[in-house]
Amino acid sequence: MTCGPAPTKSDHIWLVVAAFVFAGLDALMASLNEPTTGWAGPYALFLLQIPLDLSLIFAFRYPRIVAGLVLTGATLMLLSDELAPGLFVPEHPISLATVPTITSVLLCVLVRVLDRRSLLILTGIFMVLSTRFWHPSWAVIPFGLASTALPALGSLYLQARRDLLRSLRDRAERAEREQHLLAEQARAEERRRLAGEMHDVVTHRLSLMVLHAGALTVSSKEPAVRDAAEGIRSEGTRALDELRDLVGVLRGTEQDTGATGPAVVELPDPAMLVAESESVGIPVRLRVDGDGNGLSPTVARTAYRVVQEALTNVRKHAPGSEVDLALRYRPDGLDIEVRNSPPKGVPDPVLAGSGSGAGLSGLRQRVELIGGSLRAGPVISGGFEVSAILPAYVPTAESAQHDHGRRRR
Structure with a gap:
């Protein structure tokens, strides 16, 4: 002893x-x-x-x-x-x-x-x-x-003091860990509550919207109405997929969907956003390194939203600028970098003031929710840069279907 x-x-x-x-x-x-x-x-x-x-x-x-x-x-x-x-x-x-x-x-x-x-x-x-x-x-x-007595008693005192300090430090660390766990449990409970409300309320309303749009597509005799209804149905279906994916992330669990085979999941392609930007006069130089087939649907949609928000901000606040978009796919994730040159014109006040001002902050929360990180800010050259680091896989029900067991832990 x-x-x-x-x-x-x-x-x-x-x-x-x-x-x-x-x-x-x-x-x-x-x-x-x-x-x-x-x-x-x-x-x-x-x-x-x-x-x-x-x-x-x-x-x-x-x-x-x-x-x-x-x-x-x-x-x-x-x-x-x-x-x-x-x-x-x-x-x-x-x-x-x-x-x-x-x-x-x-x-x-x-x-x-x-x-x-x-x-x-x-x-x-x-x-x-x-x-x-x-x-x-x-x-x-x-x-x-x-x-004899003095060194022994002095050493005993110092030893007792070290033990007391060590005990207090351990107790403080334990209390800090317990507080962190309680905070994590509270956040997880809040996420589950939000997931339940989103699933019960928002999903129900979106489903009704998609059904009504589908019915209008069949029943209407006007081609313009059918095209508009089909667009609403398509966007509503995509919103349902994203909402279902987000609910799975908030719950933090993989759900058994009962699927007997791999599901076909249509993932958004950032190249579509590049074409949209170029169609309105904003040149975008796209550079892609690697293969993005290994990304789970949640990550692919989040990457799409990062690029979409960055290009939208360029259109609003930096007219006439050029954009460099880099997508670097890694085995364990994806690096995104969107950088625009200094604007050559004056932003349209109506277009610049059309947003809520919370786009980047909401985007950062979405990226952090799946375990990634996002940085946004001006660069030395006078432009603006948005960069994100995303993981390759996030366990959700849709990810399980899309990946059919290859990445599940």
Whole structure:
């Protein structure tokens, strides 16, 4: 059981550096201390502390073994002071430390790798060995507490503070995720409600319009009336297809249509829009890269609307300009770019003011609804550019019929 995060590579490097720093410090103190006088030789304290300093390198991997070695060294220093002065510790040392100098660093490390109970027991033992409370001394007790209890308690406080901050951060992230999920659920519910209303109300009215137009086509004797009725019926049928497709996107589910074979879906062609624009005096240079047969009907119609809205805005606001239209079909989607040159004439105020002003914003919402993105704005040359990035497939009922299982997830 550990009390902190797993040691990292930088933690191990830090231990190696600390071990050699303390080994150098003990070497300096050995050169300044008076020699020991026991059978262990004149440098007994230095020879005792060096292995303990270097054992710090393995404190993360073998914490209990390293703690046992340092505790053994502290016990030998205590026995030397009490029973054989001068054996391992000089009789008049320059340092007031009564435990190995590496003890404070070791306790900071043990906070990370030992359970709380074992850490407190070890800290208590080191406190007893360092303070020597049976011989109270104002010089020994404060120094002993500063080298044992203070680093352990300080490390425990820092560890608890890190855990608290981590917990608060996790809780905030969890709350943010939950809020995002609730917002997504609310949006999905609103989309389903709108889809239901569109299906129940708008589809019903359009269906009646198509039926009446079809009946008028059959019953009328006037060719002009029949042609107009046929146009209304054709546009109404196309609107029903688009509405059915949009309802499927809003619901966000693929519906089983019960079709036994692939349906024939007539998809709009942007080239028709190019011909319309050229017929009213707006030249359009069309460049097509790739094959658009892999697009689902929803994406194809959205691409058609992007091009249609862009060319309509050119006719309204940039008379006399030339248009470059690029369609780049990719295996995973479609890139659209419509750019017009600076206008050469003054826009017709009636034509320019005929729109609602929400065409591009509504178009952006439609593009984002199927998972795409749209950008529109002026360019450095003085013209205007509309560009969109669309996915290749959106799961709807009509897409399932058109694609007959090739892209379904």
